[in-house]
Amino acid sequence: MPTRRHIVTGLTTAIIAAPLAGLFSGNAAVAPSDSNRPRGRDPIVIGHRGAAGYRPEHTFGSYELAARLGADYLEPDLVITKDGVLVCRHEPDISGTTDVAQHLEFAARRTTKQLDGAAVTGWFTEDFTLAELKTLRAVERLPQVRQRNTLFDGRYQIPTFQEMLDLRKRLSTELGRELGVYPETKHPTYFQKLGMPLERLLVDTLQRNGLNNPDAPVFVQSFEVTNLKQLRSLGLRTAAVQLLSATGAPYDTVAAGQGPTYADLTTPAGLRGIAAYAQGIGPDKLQVIPRAADGTLGLPTTLVADAHAAGLVVHPYTFRAENTFLPADYQRGTMPSDYGRAIDEQVTYLRAGLDGLFTDQADIGVLARADFLAATSTGGH
Numbered sequence: 001m002p003t004r005r006h007i008v009t010g011l012t013t014a015i016i017a018a019p020l021a022g023l024f025s026g027n028a029a030v031a032p033s034d035s036n037r038p039r040g041r042d043p044i045v046i047g048h049r050g051a052a053g054y055r056p057e058h059t060f061g062s063y064e065l066a067a068r069l070g071a072d073y074l075e076p077d078l079v080i081t082k083d084g085v086l087v088c089r090h091e092p093d094i095s096g097t098t099d100v101a102q103h104l105e106f107a108a109r110r111t112t113k114q115l116d117g118a119a120v121t122g123w124f125t126e127d128f129t130l131a132e133l134k135t136l137r138a139v140e141r142l143p144q145v146r147q148r149n150t151l152f153d154g155r156y157q158i159p160t161f162q163e164m165l166d167l168r169k170r171l172s173t174e175l176g177r178e179l180g181v182y183p184e185t186k187h188p189t190y191f192q193k194l195g196m197p198l199e200r201l202l203v204d205t206l207q208r209n210g211l212n213n214p215d216a217p218v219f220v221q222s223f224e225v226t227n228l229k230q231l232r233s234l235g236l237r238t239a240a241v242q243l244l245s246a247t248g249a250p251y252d253t254v255a256a257g258q259g260p261t262y263a264d265l266t267t268p269a270g271l272r273g274i275a276a277y278a279q280g281i282g283p284d285k286l287q288v289i290p291r292a293a294d295g296t297l298g299l300p301t302t303l304v305a306d307a308h309a310a311g312l313v314v315h316p317y318t319f320r321a322e323n324t325f326l327p328a329d330y331q332r333g334t335m336p337s338d339y340g341r342a343i344d345e346q347v348t349y350l351r352a353g354l355d356g357l358f359t360d361q362a363d364i365g366v367l368a369r370a371d372f373l374a375a376t377s378t379g380g381h
Helices: 009-017 060-068 104-109 147-152 161-175 188-193 199-208 225-233 251-256 268-274 303-309 342-351 362-377
Strands: 044-047 077-080 086-088 111-115 118-122 219-222 239-243 280-282 356-359
Touching: 044 060, 044 362, 060 161, 086 161, 086 199, 161 199, 188 225, 188 251, 199 225, 219 225, 225 239, 225 251, 268 303, 342 356, 342 362, 356 362
Parallel strands: 044 356, 219 239, 239 280
Antiparallel strands: 077 086, 111 118
């Protein structure tokens, strides 16, 4: 078996910059044993919220560990502060990812808001200045599943997007390979209604850091359609990815009372529509290979082939090692927090033709990619 491989920067940027019409031509008909993916282009490993399987998510420790474990891209989710600074948090509500509840000086800021149509009670980033947020410390979001991660509770501040990009630049130099960045705009319609839009800040930050160009190792992602189109109109020049869900509709569709559902977007016609403003899709992994009624892994859908036929790359989310996140036939042991056959699961998905995957444990993604590439190079299945 060959040694573990990382994607080369030049190859990654070539994928982003290549003309879309020719990038995946002919792949819709390729057999699954040929991986249904362009030959010569290795799938990328995306550190989901950094290395969220090993450190509290969206922290300097999480991002740095993901890079050192071999991730090609680091994913920061972006929300905004009261004074207009982009920070890295999965949601505007920071109740479950910081120690804010222990800060008596902020007790009165606990409130209930409508977040994409659902009532959410907690503390919200837009009610704090950056200086105030910096007094908080990150904690593990899933302590019952990832008890070991609680060892790092209280060690990390909330990073700004700029600080995360500075870390990316330093680590790229130190590791001798250019790390990519994969930012997601969180709840853009929600923030626009508050008069605190994310879009211009994101484009300006990428521009200021020399990352707003077609060859930059950047994918900008969103669950909303309007958001990605607005980013384009504001001058976004990087690759963009339309996130998808197995159910429901983008919230901009819901708020407007019209527009596509996620099911509409995954049809061949819907995917061709996405290709007019984005270069890829980020589906729920169950949209690629669903589970059977008994919880075991089923058979691949046509989504990957359909997306490739439309000229789109496919980067599903989220691959995790613990039993509670795995199909029944890939679990081991009896505890939900026990590790199952996560490498095997990811290899199975890579065989379906993925161009990359989001994982909480980047080292497992790197190992799965190496196993997959070794098998395909020798004609194995």
